[in-house]
Amino acid sequence: MGSLRQIAAMCSFAVLAGCGGDTLEQFGGPTMGSTYSIQYVRSSTAPTPKELQRQVESILGAVDRQMSTYRSDSDIERFNNLPADSCQPMPAPVLQLVRTGEQLSQASAGAFDLTVEPLLNLWGFGPQARQLSVPDAATLAQVRQRVGHQHLRIDGEQLCKDAAVEVDFNSIAAGYAVDRIAELLSGLGIHDYLAEATGELKAVGHKPDGSAWRIALEEPRDDRQVAEKIIRVDGFGVSTSGDYRNYFQQDGRRYSHTLDARTGAPITHQLASVTVLHPSALMADGLSTLLLILGPEQGWNYAEQHQIAAFFVLREGDAFVTRSNQAFEQMTALKP
Secondary structure (H helix, E strand, O other): OOOOOOOOOOEEEOOOOOOOOOOEEEEEEEEOOEEEEEEEEOOOOOOOHHHHHHHHHHHHHHHHHHHOOOOOOOHHHHHHOOOOOEEEEOOHHHHHHHHHHHHHHHHOOOOOOOOOHHHHHHHOOOOOOOOOOOOOHHHHHHHHOOOOHHHEEEEOOEEEEOOOOOOOOOOOHHHHHHHHHHHHHHHOOOOOEEEEEOOEEEEEOEOOOOOEEEEEEEOOOOOOOOEEEEEEEOOEEEEEEEOOOOEEEEOOEEEEOOEEOOOOEEOOOOEEEEEEEEOOHHHHHHHHHHHHHHHHHHHHHHHHHOOOEEEEEEEEOOEEEEEEOHHHHHHHOOOO
């Protein structure tokens, strides 16, 4: 099974044993080329863990069938293989994410764009990529003609395109899946849980001992895992986007898998990773990518202007420096 997100956002977590009468249940498994994990405090009205796992995996399976660019039979890949001036009926979740992508594209003046799959393939990062390499200017200019959210149109229940664009949901699909799982858990009367899929997560309520869920944000290193910061989360999605696990080097330059649709090229600034907290895991997922693309100055200003809770990690020589805004500090300033 192919991955909706080639490299999972680097969020990890540990659960402390409960000391009260409530019981912590947990299960997980493979999904979308990565893994998922659900931890929750048992509710008297909830189904058995086995039945709940079946329902969660049904959600994840549907997202994969609809949105994966790593399986040729997915709804979005069948659309991507259509020529220009084509339409295809789409499930409501796909149309929802297209609308979300349009909002993020407009908000970032085109830096964030769901139609970058041809560019990802060209640079070597996409599902149809052949090799990691810097393309020549003529080829890059040609491929860029097939990129741009303005080429997509929703007509009723159909998704249409006036150019041979290809949609890639890697930047928001996992967050959407986490929101769907969170809705399922809440609807079943489970109000204390941590739901994670391919690195995107949402934590609500408390652990059995009454303490908050604790999330470890990783330092953006490609050689080992080091916790940069540990935060307490209640009621928010958490997403980290970084340029440090999927890249290549050529002629002494480093090329990340994170592309700026305005230039058609990988980002080159010193912002290594961005973590965003948001009530919606979908929006946390998309906004962390948007801020990473915009970079250390434009991204920071955007987060401040729109009151987005953000934690930036920047490269400074061989070291890293961090910066978090007031919204981030307020949302993580929970009682232990």
